[in-house]
Amino acid sequence: MSNPLIGRLERHGPLTDEEKEVLQRITSRTTIFGPHETIVPEGSTPSHSSLILDGFASRHNHSLDGRRQITAFHVPGDFADLHSFVLKKMDDGVAAVATCRVAEVAHRDLKEITKHFPHLTRVLWHTTLVDGAVHRTWLTTLGRMDARARLAHFFCELNDRLGAVGLANDDSYELPATQEELGDAFGMSTVHVNRVLQDLRGDGLITSRGKLLIINDLARLREEGQYSPDYLHMDQKLERD
Amino acid sequence: MSNPLIGRLERHGPLTDEEKEVLQRITSRTTIFGPHETIVPEGSTPSHSSLILDGFASRHNHSLDGRRQITAFHVPGDFADLHSFVLKKMDDGVAAVATCRVAEVAHRDLKEITKHFPHLTRVLWHTTLVDGAVHRTWLTTLGRMDARARLAHFFCELNDRLGAVGLANDDSYELPATQEELGDAFGMSTVHVNRVLQDLRGDGLITSRGKLLIINDLARLREEGQYSPDYLHMDQKLERD
C-alpha cells in the first residue's frame, strides 16, 4: 500500500524517485496510540515529528486556568507536529481522538532533507502553512460566525479533507470526535453542541448514526457555514525550479 | 541603521556574513503605505513577500457574508505574508493599520535562499511557524476566554513583541489600531470593545491617551489575560547544523 505522506505531498506536484525513497525511508517506524492517548505532550521537546498514517488526532492548547482549546484536527497523511522540527518546543499538544497509527519521523532525518532537498523542504513547509491557513479560517469562524455556522463549516472542511485521502464517500464519513471535543474546538459548551447538532439534523442538513456523519444537503450546509475550500490549497502545484 | 529582518532573525542565533549580505540585498526595495491602504490584496498571487520595516499592519480574512476577521497584527521586523512565497495564492489580505514602510522581497530571491542556504531557510520557516503559534493562541483566547481577558492578553502580547524590537518602553507603546479593528481581531463589536476598555482603564490596569497605551499593572494584566509568552518562541536558538 502506498505511503500516505507521499500521496499527500504529490498533490502538489510529482516527486522524484529519490525524494520518494527518502520519504519512504524516514516514515518506516510506526507506533499505535489508543483513543485519548497523548501522542505529543504539550511543552515537550520531541526529537521526531508525528505523521498520522491512520486514525484521527487533535492538537490542543490549554489556557492557564485549565480550559482546553482544540486548535486542529488531523487526518491520515497530515503531519500533526511538523512544526516541532523547527520550533523545538511544543507550545501545543497532540492527542489521539480515535486509535491512530503514527509514523515517527526523526528530526535528524528532516534536517538532512532541508540540506539536500530544497523542493521537498518547500513542500513540507507548504503543509505547515496550510495548517496556518486553517487556523486563520477557524479564527474567522470563531470570531465572526455563530455556533451553527461554525459546525456547518467544519463538516464541509472535513468532507473535503477526508475526501482527498479517500476517507469520505458520497459526502459521508467517520467523525470519531465527541460532542465535548467539538465544543472544545469551536468555542462552545457541550450542551450547545448537542442542541446545534439537533437543529442541523432537524433541518435535514446532516444525519448522524453513531460516529458516522452523513451530509444530506451539501450545498445548503456550505451556504450555512459560508464555506469555500480555497484556504485548504488542496490541488495547488508547486513548481520545482 | 541595522536591518530589522537581520535583527529579527538573529534572535534565533548568529548568521554568517554571507547570509546577512543576502538578506541585506533582498530587502533593499521599499515602499510606503498609508493608513488603511491595502498592502497585499486577499486572493492575489504576489511575486514578492512584504516585510514590515516600520509601522503597524494587519492580516485579515473576510467571511462570505463580508464580515472581517483580523487574524494577525504585524510589527516592524515581521514578514506579513512570507507564506505567499510557498502558498502562492493569498487566502488572506494584508493592510496597513498605521503608515507602513515595507520591503518587498522577491519570491525569486527567496527561492534562491531555499536552494543555497538551508539554515536561513529553516529560520524563515521558523517565523511562519511562530505566526501559526500565535494563531493557535488567539484561537484559544477566542474560544475559551471572555472579551476582557482577550484584550488583556493581546496587550501583553504586543508589549513583548514591540519590546523585542525596541518599540515598547516601560510597558507602554503606540497602538495605532482603532476600536473597530480590535473588535474585528478579537471577535467583538466596536461597542463592546469600548466598554471593556473602559473597564480595564477603570480598574487601573491600563491607561490610554490617544494612540498611546500604558500598562499600569503588568502582573495583573497578565493574570487577567492568562498570558504566558512561551508561544512566541522569542529567544529560542536554532542550531545551525
Next chain:
DNA sequence: CGCTGTCTTGAAAGGACTCAACGCCGGTGG
C-alpha cells in the same frame, strides 16, 4: 449487571450584540 462515558433535556442567568444617537476632534475649504 452495574459502571462510566456520552448524549439529551430543562430552566435560569449573563455576556455580548444591535440599533440608535450623541460628543469630540482634526482636517479642509470657503
Next chain:
DNA sequence: CCACCGGCGTTGAGTCCTTTCAAGACAGCG
C-alpha cells in the same frame, strides 16, 4: 479664521445567543 464634515469614541436600552447548573437517558463494556 471659522464652519462644516467625516472618522472615531461613547452611551443607553432592549434583545438574544450561549452558558451554567442539574439531572436523567442511553449504550457500550468489563
